[in-house]
Amino acid sequence: MSFKTYEKVELAFWDTIIYMLDEIKPVRLVIQKTYHSFQNGALMQLASASLIAAMAGFLSGISLFLIAMLLK
Numbered sequence: 001m002s003f004k005t006y007e008k009v010e011l012a013f014w015d016t017i018i019y020m021l022d023e024i025k026p027v028r029l030v031i032q033k034t035y036h037s038f039q040n041g042a043l044m045q046l047a048s049a050s051l052i053a054a055m056a057g058f059l060s061g062i063s064l065f066l067i068a069m070l071l072k
Contacts, residue, residue, distance in 0.1 A: 003011075020027045037043040 021031065034043065037046075
């Protein structure tokens, strides 16, 4: 079997992920809580609120930059 480099990297990546999901309890707990939050809609609400806050901060920064450039 002749594997290319990216295939070897992909196999190593998935072996690591499978090991983490199988053996490391904190990782399992995070995945379980995230999945539960996604199922009941809480994760989508958090993502929406985060996106709105990020957009507001971005637009505020652009506005402040433009105002500062106009006042120079």
